Structures are given as structure tokens and as C-alpha cells.
Amino acid sequence: MEELGRIADWIFQHQRQAQEMGRVTDRWPGLTVEDAYRIQELVVDRMVADGDRVVGWKMGLTSAAKQRSMGVAEPIYGRLTAAMELSEPVLHLAGTIHPRVEPELAFVFKRSLGGPSVRPRDVWLATECVLPAFEIIDSRYQNFSFTLIDVVADNASGCRFYVGDQGYAPYAARWDEVGVVVTKNGEVVQTGAGAAVLGHPVQSVVTLVRMLDRIGAQIEAGMVVLTGGITEAVHLAAGDRVDIGFEGLGTIPLRVVT
Amino acid sequence: MAQEPLAEWSTRLWEAERTGQPIAPLTEADPSLTVVDAYRIQLGVVERKVAQGEEVVGHKIGLTSKPMQRMLGVGEPDYGHLFRSMWYASGQVIQRQLIQPRVEPEIAFVLRRDLAGPGVTLHDVLSATEYVVPALEVIDSRIAAWRIKLVDTVADNASAGCFVLGGQPSPVGAVDLSTVGMVLWKNGEVVETGAGAAVLGHPGWGVAWLANKLAEFGTVLRAGHVVLSGSVSAAVPVAAGDAVRAHFGRLGSVEAAFAGGRA
Numbered sequence: 162m163e164e165l166g167r168i169a170d171w172i173f174q175h176q177r178q179a180q181e182m183g184r185v186t187d188r189w190p191g192l193t194v195e196d197a198y199r200i201q202e203l204v205v206d207r208m209v210a211d212g213d214r215v216v217g218w219k220m221g222l223t224s225a226a227k228q229r230s231m232g233v234a235e236p237i238y239g240r241l242t243a244a245m246e247l248s249e250p251v252l253h254l255a256g257t258i259h260p261r262v263e264p265e266l267a268f269v270f271k272r273s274l275g276g277p278s279v280r281p282r283d284v285w286l287a288t289e290c291v292l293p294a295f296e297i298i299d300s301r302y303q304n305f306s307f308t309l310i311d312v313v314a315d316n317a318s319g320c321r322f323y324v325g326d327q328g329y330a331p332y333a334a335r336w337d338e339v340g341v342v343v344t345k346n347g348e349v350v351q352t353g354a355g356a357a358v359l360g361h362p363v364q365s366v367v368t369l370v371r372m373l374d375r376i377g378a379q380i381e382a383g384m385v386v387l388t389g390g391i392t393e394a395v396h397l398a399a400g401d402r403v404d405i406g407f408e409g410l411g412t413i414p415l416r417v418v419t
Numbered sequence: 420m421a422q423e424p425l426a427e428w429s430t431r432l433w434e435a436e437r438t439g440q441p442i443a444p445l446t447e448a449d450p451s452l453t454v455v456d457a458y459r460i461q462l463g464v465v466e467r468k469v470a471q472g473e474e475v476v477g478h479k480i481g482l483t484s485k486p487m488q489r490m491l492g493v494g495e496p497d498y499g500h501l502f503r504s505m506w507y508a509s510g511q512v513i514q515r516q517l518i519q520p521r522v523e524p525e526i527a528f529v530l531r532r533d534l535a536g537p538g539v540t541l542h543d544v545l546s547a548t549e550y551v552v553p554a555l556e557v558i559d560s561r562i563a564a565w566r567i568k569l570v571d572t573v574a575d576n577a578s579a580g581c582f583v584l585g586g587q588p589s590p591v592g593a594v595d596l597s598t599v600g601m602v603l604w605k606n607g608e609v610v611e612t613g614a615g616a617a618v619l620g621h622p623g624w625g626v627a628w629l630a631n632k633l634a635e636f637g638t639v640l641r642a643g644h645v646v647l648s649g650s651v652s653a654a655v656p657v658a659a660g661d662a663v664r665a666h667f668g669r670l671g672s673v674e675a676a677f678a679g680g681r682a
Binding site for chain 1: 484485597598601602610614615616617620652666668669
């Protein structure tokens, strides 16, 4: 549909220029969630046409509390591209609007994974490793204020991500029990555990595969999946030093620069 | 100067607890009350309970997270007294008069020897600890609608209600107590997660703070006493019929159920 293409152009421009925008749902009433995912895909198509490539998926709204606040019963997903990945844990504020950081567990896949009825054990079979990671979310909407349809169209607020160097076997830890401590400029600001993500991060992958199956997509071999924020997102400003510690798995030191 | 004898406030808070009828904030009636006054009021209630045959079995530490401290505009934790009558075993049904209970998941320290401040460090705490064990603290306020300022909660025994200790103790070195993860379920749903560092960076620092604070009042932490070191997540409101469980990774679990109907 041509209209969706125009909306995708509009969002693409705001994402590329890191410019705040009004809600898509205010400007184009009547959009469905399916439309919103189609818009998200069209926006990413434009990135790919510019030379970028899709390297994985991210999950959002993975806690019951966040789903309740948005009035939904399932998480949302977004697309990760090569240009979004940080090669070192340093965030440059240029090119962002109001970024926040979320500690996450990343799954990296050695085999493709798709279909309507994937179970946790299928996820383990297809997983090469699990790694500590963080995601920088940055809604293009003013004041981070949006409806479900808006945020889906805006690639689930995806902005940047970083995956740690050390991978762990899928069986190296109880991922639901792993504690996470976020320390900002020397002060503990958030703590959590893996179970904050749908009871267990593996459930996030199960849900993603099921949702992707509706559009005939799947997780491809080599892809990375960010399973969802383990704590509340932490606001970032120039000069911040944020240490993201994962129980028994090391600490990622994030620096924020102008 | 306090407008009313502190003993009068102790009596009122004791009455509120016994009758289940909360009172208005002390700080509204008398804004001149200080934190030192508040601890005296708390001790007044403790003395009345001890005179009735109750036994002090330890202490609880409150306001151990920066967000809580900021909310009440304070720079340090507070503490209250634990009595044997407040103590439940994991899995027991809690059937007692509570006004507006909330649950906090905590790591409890049980001491092997006395710990006397000032100057107590994290290492002193760790070497004086017999074991740690997962705990649920049920906080409750005798102040209506939890409209508390620091002085109100300190006077009210740091809003202590009762507590539940898990059945499986662990040596203090079994896990890294700052990164150990905690998952709290209420009626089968994950409602909070956290990690030990939510308590002053390490729960042991909570115990050290307490030992040093008690030194100001000339008291020491006793061998065999329980110290609830502070909540590792936000408090979760509970009502009659609710079941809660906290799991602290390799430290294990602790659970409690609240009696159905009007407790």
C-alpha cells in the first residue's frame, strides 16, 4: 500500500536525522498493528537500500508490567541492523535524541529457527551462545510517548546495541536467575534478574519465532536476538559511565560521550 | 522541643498495632520531632513489648536503596527491632493482624558472634556471619495510608510487620551477594526482580551500617541474632489469599501465604 510507504519514508527521515516526531497514529489514524509491522519492515528496507543489512531481532515489552501499561498481551519485536551495532561500549550522543540503556541477554544462532510451534528445547538446539549485552533505545517520538502502533512502526525504539566479547554455552547458567546490576557514575541505579523477561529469556525467543511465523519470517543462522530489558531503562547523558554487571558473566563498562 | 512526651507517642503506636487502627502521621501533629526522638519512641514501644514477655531476636534495616532514600529525602537507612512473635518459617500461612502489608525480598544474615561498632566494615560483617538465608519481610505501617516521613517510620519500628526465613542456610561466601539475582512471584506471576547490590551496593554494607548506627545508642548486634539487610526490589502490596515466593539463585527460595478472608 502506497500510504504505508509514505509513512515509512517519514519515519526513515526522522530516524536517520535523529529528529523528534509526532505520533504516526495522530497523523494517520486507523492503522492496525499489522500495518505498523509492515511500516517497520519498509523503513528497514530503506536502510538496506542505503547499504545497511539486517543482523537480527530485538524484543520489547517483555515484562508483564510494561505490557499492562500499553494494554497488550504480548511483546513486540524490532529489527537490528549492522549500522546499529557498536563495536565498543561507547555511545556517541550525536545521532540520538533521548537515549536510554537496557541490560539484556543476547542469543546468537548457529541454525535458522522458524515455525509456529517452536519449543524452548528447539531454541537451545539452534543457539550457539548467550552473551551479556546492552541495548540503547531511543524513541523518535516526543517525550518517549507513543501507542503500541507508533512504537512498532518506529522499530520498537531500537537505536544501538552492543554485545559483549565473551559468549557462554546455552547451558552455562540458569538465565532466569542471573542477577544484573546497573551502576551509573558509581551509584547502583537498577537491579534485576533474567526472569524479568517473560519469566525466562528463552520464552522471549519462543515468542519471537511464533510472531515472525505470522509474516513468513524466521531467525536466520548467524543472527543475534536481544531478548528484552532486564531492568527499567536508564537515562543517559554526556560523561556518564554505566557499568552493567551480569552475575558470574562479567561487567560491560559503557561510556557516553558527546 | 517535642510538644508531647515521647512516651505518649509510644503508647499510641503500640495501641495502633494491637487494635489494627492506624493513626495520623506523628509529623503532622508535631513537626518538631527529630529522628533521635523517633528512635526513642521506637524504643519505648520495644520496652513495653519486652515487659510483656516478648523477645528481641534481631533487627531490620530499611531505606537501603537510593530511590527510597531520595523519596523520603534522607541520606542513610533506618532500622527497627524484630521480635520472636514476628518470625515465620518458609511456607507457613501468615495469620496475624496486618493493616496495609507489603512484601520485600531480602537476604537475612544470622550472626555467629557479636558485632560492635563503630568502625565495622564489610569484612567484619562477613567474618561474623554464621550464614545467610533468603527472607521475606512483611512491612506494615501503623500510619494511615503509608503517609510516612522519616520520623514517622523510624518511630513506627521502621514499618516492620513480620518476617519469613527460608529453610536452607548458605555460607556467606557461597555466592557473590552483590550480583546474586532475585525473582519475586506473587500468585505465580513474576512481579519484581533484583540483585543484592540494590542494598547499598552489597547487603553486607547494610549490616555494617546497622552495627555502626547501634553503637551511637550503646548497643551491639548479638550472636544468634537475625539481621534483615534491606529489600532488593520495590515492595509489593499483598492481601488476604495471596501467595508469594522469592528465589535467590543458588541461595534458594522462601515463600509465604497470607490467610484467606479478613486476616
